[in-house]
Amino acid sequence: MFVPELRPWRAARPHVVRAANAVRPGLARAVGAVQPHLQRAAGAVRPQLARAVAAAKPQLARITRPKPGGLRRYTAGAAGAGVALAVLVVVTAGPWDSTGQRTAERDRAAALNGTGGADHGGHSGASGTAGQAPEPAPSAESVLAGLGGAANTVKSDPTGKALADVLGPLLDDPALGARRTAAVVDLTDGKRLYGTGADDALTPASTTKIATAVAALSAMGADHRLTTRTALEPDTGELVLVGGGDPTLTAHKDAEGWASLRTLADRTATALKKRGIHEVTLSYDTTLFAGSELHPIGVDGNLALVTSLMADEARPDDSTSGPVTRDTDPAADAARTFGALLADQGIRTTSPGPSKATSRAKALAAVSSPPLSSIVERMLTNSDNDIAEALARQTAVASGKRADFDGGAAAIASVLKKLGLPLKGARFNDGSGLDRDDRLTADLLTALLVKAGDPAHPELRAVLTGLPVAGFTGTLTTRYTDGAAGVVRAKTGTLTGVNTLAGTVVDQDGHLLAFAFLASNTTSAIAAQSALDRTATALAACGCH
Secondary structure (H helix, E strand, O other), X not given: OOOOOOHHHHHHHHHHHHHHHHHHHHHHHHXXXXXXXXXXXXXXXXXHHHHHHHHHHHHHHHHHOOOOOOHHHHHHHHHHHHHHHHHHHHHHHOOEOOOOOEHHHHHHHHHHOOOOOOOOOOOOOOOOOOOOOOOOOOOHHHHHHHOOOOHHHOOOOOOHHHHHHHHHHHHOOHHHOOEEEEEEEEOOOOOEEEEEOOOOOEOOHHHHHHHHHHHHHHHHOOOXXXXXXXXXXXXXXXXXXEOOOOOOOEOOOOOOOOOEHHHHHHHHHHHHHHOOOOEEEEEEEOOOOOOOOOOOOOOEOOEOOOOOOOOHHHOOOOOOOOOOOOOXXXXXXXXXXXXXXXXXXXXXXXXOEEOOOOOOOEEEEEEEOOOHHHHHHHHHHHOOHHXXXXXXXXXXXXXXXXXXXXXXXXXXXXXXXXXXXXXXXXXXXXXXXOOOOOEEOHHHHHHHHHHHOOOOOXXXXXXXXXXXXXXXXXXXXXXXXXXXXXXXXXXXXXEOOEEEEEEEEEOOOOOEEEEEEEEEXXXXXXXXXXXXXXXXXXXXXXXXX
16 A cells, blocks of 8 residues: 655654755765766666656556556556656666665765665664664565565465464563553455454553544545634624634744634734724634533643634643643633734734624634644644544534534544444543543454555545654654664554554565554553564564465
């Protein structure tokens, strides 16, 4: 399956920029030296390339034309097209040495003076320092096979006995507590290859967010956007800031592509001035969501009050993730910030208070979030509890249920049932997994991942692309630095005494697998995380026949 990188690139970009800056002078000299050879080589191969492309075009057209038949046929077409593109890139990018490695790449490897992946030169570790590089990753050949390319090189599916021999001892690690369950399935067809207690429901912690993501995307669609707007009551001159339940709304000067409260203030001020209005009574509307705003766990730095109006997740600092003391009234604080932004535009306001926009209110301005797929990716990569709880309530709204904690949980279960997922033993109480009474099975978690990879459900693809990448992004940035960095993609889950991991991996034979490991009654979070990481790394290194 081809899983495009979206948000994870933003997290990796600073490291790439630093590496590029370090090698740019040497590369510039290398380019100047080889440019004449490059021009001669390109001229020599251009006729052969043209003939090769012309000959391959009918076959590529056939394998990339959408047909029924499942993921393997679809991904085989994608891989074929990718091979054609790779040929073009290699021919135009040369020169290369006798080993097939580009000489510029070889020079960069020598400059970094380190060891790295099986197919590449030096590679710095997650910390960016030499000597801490990850273990060599699987070569491109096995990955392409797992994606459907070079299918004749893919061996038979891993067997349950072989997987049990490899995973069993690792899952028996005392660090994983008194109870542990696991499941491994082939992501392309959903066939369970290994399971131990896979149907037993345990506390899932933040892996609950995988279920929340699937439900939200299924209920609203990947392109759905969350809108925050302003409305003017015609009789009273009251300006109402209407919360649309967008947990990514920001008041920062650099919105980084998210919906901006500053932009909304600018547009609103412009609309008011066109009407000759320079002073308003400011109110805010949070009626999209219902019920208690306080999570059952109580006040916690990992989650703000759940309201349909807040800016920057009610964080008083510039942080974007992690625990921090939140504002005690997120909606009122967002409205006060909005009023100050209006004042900067010459619009005077009263101190804001709660209200509700009537059906007669005139729309003035609005800002919308990026597509829901991007919000889901951010939620999964950073394990963002605020986004998770907002999406649970948005799923309730889309499902016609009351938008409170109970309604969100019921909506998630209802949507997953409609998708035909195995819900036996599952219990939802929130969208984030902070509630210790949540229950999921390893069977359900792997089924959710399989559903997200199903060609019949492209709207769910962000569930896979949003998974943290081992050693590189999100909650896995500092993990796997000496193991399967870049190979494992997984959602983590951590509560006191609970450690979970669910995601995808390509094994050594090129099989794309989904896995879920759940452990309860653990005594050391660090030891349990290490044990889970070793298990996932072993799965990546496994041929298991």
